[in-house]
Amino acid sequence: MEHLSLFTLNKTIGEALAKNLEPSYWVVAEIGEMRHNQKGHCYLELVEKEDDKIKAKSRATIWSYTYRNLSGWFESLTGQSLSAGMKILCNVTVQYHEVYGFSLNIRDIDAQYTLGERAKRRQEILQKLMDDGVFEMNKELNLPIVPQRIAVISSKTAAGFGDFMDQLTGNEFGFQFDIQLFQSTMQGDQAAASIIESMHQVFSSTDDFDLLVIIRGGGASLDLDCFDSYELGSHIAQFPLPVVTGIGHERDETVADMVAHTKMKTPTAVAEFIISGVRNYEMKLEEHFNTLVNKLNETIEEDISKLSLLSFRFQRNTQKLLNEQHLILNQREQTLKFGHQNALKFHERKLDELKYILSKHPKRLVQKQQSMLDHLDKELNVLDPEQVFKRGYSITTVNGINIHQLKQIEKGANITTITENLVLESTIAKSKQRKKS
Amino acid sequence: MAAKKFNYKNALEEIEGIVQKIESEEVEMDELTTMVKRAADLIKQCKSKLKDTGQELENIIENLDE
Numbered sequence: 001m002e003h004l005s006l007f008t009l010n011k012t013i014g015e016a017l018a019k020n021l022e023p024s025y026w027v028v029a030e031i032g033e034m035r036h037n038q039k040g041h042c043y044l045e046l047v048e049k050e051d052d053k054i055k056a057k058s059r060a061t062i063w064s065y066t067y068r069n070l071s072g073w074f075e076s077l078t079g080q081s082l083s084a085g086m087k088i089l090c091n092v093t094v095q096y097h098e099v100y101g102f103s104l105n106i107r108d109i110d111a112q113y114t115l116g117e118r119a120k121r122r123q124e125i126l127q128k129l130m131d132d133g134v135f136e137m138n139k140e141l142n143l144p145i146v147p148q149r150i151a152v153i154s155s156k157t158a159a160g161f162g163d164f165m166d167q168l169t170g171n172e173f174g175f176q177f178d179i180q181l182f183q184s185t186m187q188g189d190q191a192a193a194s195i196i197e198s199m200h201q202v203f204s205s206t207d208d209f210d211l212l213v214i215i216r217g218g219g220a221s222l223d224l225d226c227f228d229s230y231e232l233g234s235h236i237a238q239f240p241l242p243v244v245t246g247i248g249h250e251r252d253e254t255v256a257d258m259v260a261h262t263k264m265k266t267p268t269a270v271a272e273f274i275i276s277g278v279r280n281y282e283m284k285l286e287e288h289f290n291t292l293v294n295k296l297n298e299t300i301e302e303d304i305s306k307l308s309l310l311s312f313r314f315q316r317n318t319q320k321l322l323n324e325q326h327l328i329l330n331q332r333e334q335t336l337k338f339g340h341q342n343a344l345k346f347h348e349r350k351l352d353e354l355k356y357i358l359s360k361h362p363k364r365l366v367q368k369q370q371s372m373l374d375h376l377d378k379e380l381n382v383l384d385p386e387q388v389f390k391r392g393y394s395i396t397t398v399n400g401i402n403i404h405q406l407k408q409i410e411k412g413a414n415i416t417t418i419t420e421n422l423v424l425e426s427t428i429a430k431s432k433q434r435k436k437s
Numbered sequence: 438m439a440a441k442k443f444n445y446k447n448a449l450e451e452i453e454g455i456v457q458k459i460e461s462e463e464v465e466m467d468e469l470t471t472m473v474k475r476a477a478d479l480i481k482q483c484k485s486k487l488k489d490t491g492q493e494l495e496n497i498i499e500n501l502d503e
Contacts, residue, residue, distance in 0.1 A: 333498065340494045344487050347449075351480050351487070354452050358480070361459045362473050369466060 007098055014096040024093045024107065031086045032057065040064030042071075042082075046090075046104065060092065060104040070109055077111040078118070080224060085189070089113035118228065125230045125255050134237040138261045141242045144210040146281050147274055149178045151202040151209040151241070153195055155186045160215050160248055160267035167271030175278045180209070186216045191226035196235050206240050211274070214256065215246040215267035227254035236260055246270035389420035408433075445486050448479045 004012070029046035032054075036042050042062040048055045062070060075081050082088070091108035129135045150168075154161040161181070168177050182198040185191050195214065202212055214236070216227075226232070227247055233255040236243050242261035246269055247254060257263035264270045381387060385395065396403040396417045403415065409431045417424040455476040458464050464472060 336494075337498050340491070340498075344491050347487055348484070350449075351452075351483050354456050354476070355480050357456050357460065358473055358476050361456075362469055365459070365462065365464070365466075365469065 010096070010098040010101075014098065017094055017096050021094050024091050026089060026110070027092050027104070028087065028089050028113070029056075029058075031082065031084050031088060034082065034084050036067075040067060042067045044106070058102070058104050060090075060106050062106045066107060070106075074109055074111045074114075078115050080114075080118075082109070083225075085225060086114060087117045118225075122228050122255055125228060125233060126258060128230055129233050129237060129255070129259060132234065134234060135259060137237045138239055138243050138259055141240075141261055143242050143261065143277065146278050147210040148176065148278070149180075149208060149210045150213055150274065151180055151182060151211070152213045152215065153182045153184050153198045153202070154213075154215045154267075156181060156183055158186065158216070160246070164213070164215050164246070164267035164271045167268050168274065171271075171275045173275070173279055173282065175275060175282075177274070187226065189226075192229035192232040195226070195232055199235050199239060203240070209241055212239060212241045212243045213246065213270055213274075214243060214260070215270055216248045224254050227256040229255065232256055233259045244270050244273065386420075389418075392420075394419040443482055443486060445483060448483050448486075452476050452479050452483070 027046075029048055032045040032047035034042065034044045041064045044060040044062070045057060046060050047057045071082055080086070089110040090106045091110075092104040092106055095103050095105050097103070126135070152161070152164070154164070165179065168179065182201050184198040185194040199212070202209065224247065227245075236245075236256055237259040244262045244264060245254075245257050245260040246264045246267040247257060248266050253263060262273065264273050394417050396415050398406060398409060398413060398415050403409070409415070409428050411428055411430065413428045415426050415428060417426060455472050459469075459472065
């Protein structure tokens, strides 16, 4: 039977391919697997999927010289290194080797396609989040005035986390922060799920924190695909605490950045953002304090000048009052000086009057008595019978009765008449009534 | 009897009483001397009191200016 050696066959296949194929093709494929060897060559598995099922698969290589140039250029343009899961547009030549078989040699990659693919995918995720009505949710939360209790999702060993901690704990203002790290894988296929798991842990003690910070390790690798995950974006958007991202890239925003409350470029920038928030509050406090102090000083100065004015008025009025009182006292003193003399004189005059009365009146009383006595003496003299006898009068009695007491006397009656020198006994010869003129 | 503290007002009232009695001529001759003597004595005491009071007031007023 006619037959070919395997080598001849393989060589024939190689020749047929070389004859029928174009020197190179631009092919769209997804990187299924990727690895490098010591010489710097890159070995890939390119796939095409439909509904997660592999529809086509080819081995591919990028020789080390090409790979060094391509990967550097690709990274600088996309901010990402070539990695599994990435959809690329590459220029390939089809190769068939008698020993190694069929493979594609990648000679060029169109980074713009990858960028566009990623942007398209990101746009789809964002649109879905908007359709869900959650896109703005985290942004609508209020940042706490002084965020001090901070939950951090990061990798403990990562340089970015170290930078973040150094910045926060060594802040020049001496602010204290209570930071709790929730460990997570921050790159690769598992990153999104790991971050979501950590978010569940933070969620279970939401009341202990003011803020959730998601920071990435940094370093050489710039794999950001995990942050363009719909699941992670949805979780961040609906998280009950404000989320601040510091994923560590300069060029564009990931979905995680876009739904977070605040996006900062690096972990250090996140720390500065937190510190500046506290600092702003402190400055506001200082401003209020200064305003208060100034106001107080103003008030004190006003009060001092008020008091000075009062003191001046008080002194002036007091002096006036004292002067007035002094004048009144002087007047009173004068009144007293002369008044008491007047009072004394008044009493003296009164006493003198009484003395005068006493010196005159009793004498007059005595004189009056004297003259009364004199008068009585005179009257007594007039009435004395001896004196009457001397003046020639006599007293006649009838039987001892005074004759003037009788109305008539019988004839022959005996009467006795007494004169100054004689006692006469007579008999009545005749009596008749005397006619009084 | 212990010397009662001299009271100018009472003394003056007594003097005036005596003078009134004498002026109204109600006075008994037997009492007249006694009464006049009493009044004269009281007047003397009153005058002395006035003099002392005057002196005392002068002193007080003099001290006011110090």
